[in-house]
Amino acid sequence: MPREYQTFPLGDFELQQGATLRGAVLAYTTYGALNDDRSNAVVYPTWYSGRHWENEWLIGEGMALDPARYFVIVPNMLGNGLSSSPSNTPPPYDGPSFPRVTFYDQVRAQHALVADHFGIEKLVAVTGWSMGAAQTFQWAVSYPEMVPKILPFCGSARTSEHNIVFLEAVKAAITTDAAYSGGRYERQPDQGLRAAARVYAGWGFSQAFYWQQLYREMGYSSLEDFLVGFWEGFFLDGRDANNLLAMLWTWQNGNVGNTPGFGGDHEAALASITAQAIVLPAEKDLYFPPEDEEYEVSFMPNAELRVIPGVWGHFAGGGENATDTAFIDAALKELLAD
Amino acid sequence: MPREYQTFPLGDFELQQGATLRGAVLAYTTYGALNDDRSNAVVYPTWYSGRHWENEWLIGEGMALDPARYFVIVPNMLGNGLSSSPSNTPPPYDGPSFPRVTFYDQVRAQHALVADHFGIEKLVAVTGWSMGAAQTFQWAVSYPEMVPKILPFCGSARTSEHNIVFLEAVKAAITTDAAYSGGRYERQPDQGLRAAARVYAGWGFSQAFYWQQLYREMGYSSLEDFLVGFWEGFFLDGRDANNLLAMLWTWQNGNVGNTPGFGGDHEAALASITAQAIVLPAEKDLYFPPEDEEYEVSFMPNAELRVIPGVWGHFAGGGENATDTAFIDAALKELLAD
The missing domain is CATH 1.10.1740 (Rna Polymerase Sigma Factor; Chain: A)
Structure with a gap:
């Protein structure tokens, strides 16, 4: 697929940590067509350093994210080089002076695209790998009314100390x-x-x-x-x-508990997730071990933990082998069909 | 205890990789007294960057390695800064030109100290943590007639790719x-x-x-x-x-199969270990996972695998907490009493 993308102007985007990113833009790509009642959209955010085309392995004919059925929106994370980032922001917020962006900010930017640009009031689901999983959890906490289903894989709602x-x-x-x-x-x-x-x-x-x-x-x-x-x-x-x-700063500081209203309480934020969730850690993921997700799922009222078996570790969710891809796709099909 | 040590001259020490370390020395310390028939010596080598005094937590009155009973020899690894090392070797083999030393070389140097200097023909046991465990396995492969018992903890006989x-x-x-x-x-x-x-x-x-x-x-x-x-x-x-x-080079290239006579065959070298062995991996050791030691023990005719339970990972073997230290000490007592 081509590496083309669109950009959505976020305007002067005020960040949770206080800075304003002036003239911010969100780069995104979509797959499939938005239907007339705007009821077939799935958001699938990117991961650490990932760009939209690096998400495409989970999108395709016959897969859960079939563009013939769903309108799949892949927003590039702020900081990834396509959306507003250190590398493309003019002074004074360029390079190492780029302001700190939280997952809350990331998802607020994506929400602007989804709601204001596409006029979507309710999504079908949100899914994502790794930092994409963190954004998936964040969507469910920030916009519970818009997110009936989530499937975060190989990621967490709060970044562990390890x-x-x-x-x-x-x-x-x-x-x-x-x-x-x-x-x-x-x-x-x-x-x-x-x-x-x-x-x-x-x-x-x-x-x-x-x-x-x-x-x-x-x-x-x-x-x-x-x-x-x-x-x-x-x-x-x-x-x-x-x-x-x-x-990396965004990732290290990941915590859905820092969503306004939760006062840092990670467990309360997890408990607020009404979305039906299938949470997929990978059996041998060394930085998002399954026990961490077992813990997080225990606070979520409508969530199932399902461990991706095998030895591929974190990259079970990277689209690198057909078995793990099939496992994730099957879970996503099940969630979407429910 | 004081950080004093003795040095044993290794002379012109020819290394497995071909270089000769001229005027090489082995720094070591001993605890307790060698008995008259030289039958109470235990060798306890150092680990990555460790110095003899950093082994002392496992030596003491009432412990398995009680100096009242055993003569504990702690040889410092070549490269650790006390024995011949990049930092103390004169040109031309100084600094980054220091030659490559294998575990086979390390143990051959220690054997010279034990046999030639102390006149010991048979040890009670060899034990060690991490790279010290690798040296423990190497002792059992290089000098089977001298090593009736070994207790390697949190280490391996061959360094895994991970x-x-x-x-x-x-x-x-x-x-x-x-x-x-x-x-x-x-x-x-x-x-x-x-x-x-x-x-x-x-x-x-x-x-x-x-x-x-x-x-x-x-x-x-x-x-x-x-x-x-x-x-x-x-x-x-x-x-x-x-x-x-x-x-680090020594560690990365660890493989008892590279002992002369085994032609690189790690499994054959393990199978040659006649020593009674208790092999102690730590449950959550991230670089020496228990399954690797389960594999190695499966080739050793007289070995038991015993996993150190708990969450301290590799540093279960670092003397940092009393519970793990007691577990290791108890296994060592059992082995020595047998």
Whole structure:
């Protein structure tokens, strides 16, 4: 599919942390057609560093997200390089001065697109992977009347302390490169991005994935080929250091409890989710372990926990293997059919 | 206890990878007294970056390793800064030019100390944590006639691919600091060491450890206090970047199958271990998961797998909490009493 996208002007967008992002834009793409009564829309937000085209593996003919039936809206996260981001915002909020964006802000921006631009009053569902799952939970907390169903996979409604620590390593790897230069670089700090890639590599897939050398199924001929070809390639593929750090802040500070009205109470925010939910952690996800989602689901009145079995870890939700994709798609079909 | 130590001259020590470390020395300390028939010695090697005094938590009156009964020899690993290391070796094998040392070499050096210096023909046992566990397995493969019992905890006989990936992140963090300067630094690359500390932080303790904020039991007042106070402090505590990278090479290339005579066959080397063994992985160790040790034990004719329960992860074996220390000590008592 083409990598074209539309942009929706958010105007002067005031953020939860206080800054105003002037002339902010939300980049998005849609798949399928919005029906006449605007009742067939699904929102499917992006993940850490992901761009809309990197969500497309879960959209297609015969799949749950079939464009022949649903109008699938993929909004790019603020910070991902397509929506307003450190890399494309003019001074003074450019680069490392880009303001802090919460998941609440992300979803408020998406809501403006959905409600104001498309005139949609009620969605069919929201789904997403990883930080996309966090946005999915946030949709259900921020706009309960609009969100009857959610399917967050490999993500959480509040970022755990261990997850914060993992992200500290990613941040340290990027910023330790002298070329990062406090974010005022001329060229990307490649060595820092490659170091971040190596940090990420150990977390993205499980111990058992590496034990079984399943990277070979992905077309990599050795461990080092996987580290360079997949991981370093991933971080060098048009990804910007300041953008990565901006999204990392969003992620580290994820907590639906910080939605206005909940005063930081994560459990109360979860309890407020009226949407029917199927929550899909992956069995060996090293930064969103299933027990964390078991905990979160225990506060949600209408939610089912369903663990994606297998050894692909976090990337079970990355569209990298047919088995896990089929599992997620089947759960989504079931949820949408209910 | 004082941080004094002795040194044993290894002479011109030829390494498995081909280089000769001229005038090499092994730094070691002993606890207790060697008895007249030299039949009460236990070898307890150090771990990644550890120094002999950092092993002392498992030695003491009333413990399995009671100096009143046993002669406990703690040899410092080559590369740890006390034994021959990048930081203390004169040119041309200094700093980043320090030659590659395998676990086979490490144990051959220790054997020289034990056999040639102390005149010991048979040990009571060998035990160790992490890279110390790797040396424990290596002792059993290299000198089966001298090693009737082993208790490796939180370590493996061959370094798994996932573990190699984790270590790639540590390496990348250190070397990304421009101050590292290819290893020819005047001062330690502090920023790289701090980044490495943050990488390590996510791996050293389990997800559940952080979820439960058990760092508070260790005297840290917040997550960031733990990251700086414990982890960065750990890496800045007299640890040298080149030493860390030298030991990292040893670790990444760990494989008892590379002992001469086994031609790389890890399973055959494990099968050759005649020692009675209790192998103790920790339930939530993220880089030495219990299933890896279950696999290794399956090839060992006289070994029992016993999982250290709880959420402390790899640092279950670090002497950081009384419960895990008691578990390890009890297993060691049982093994020594048998």
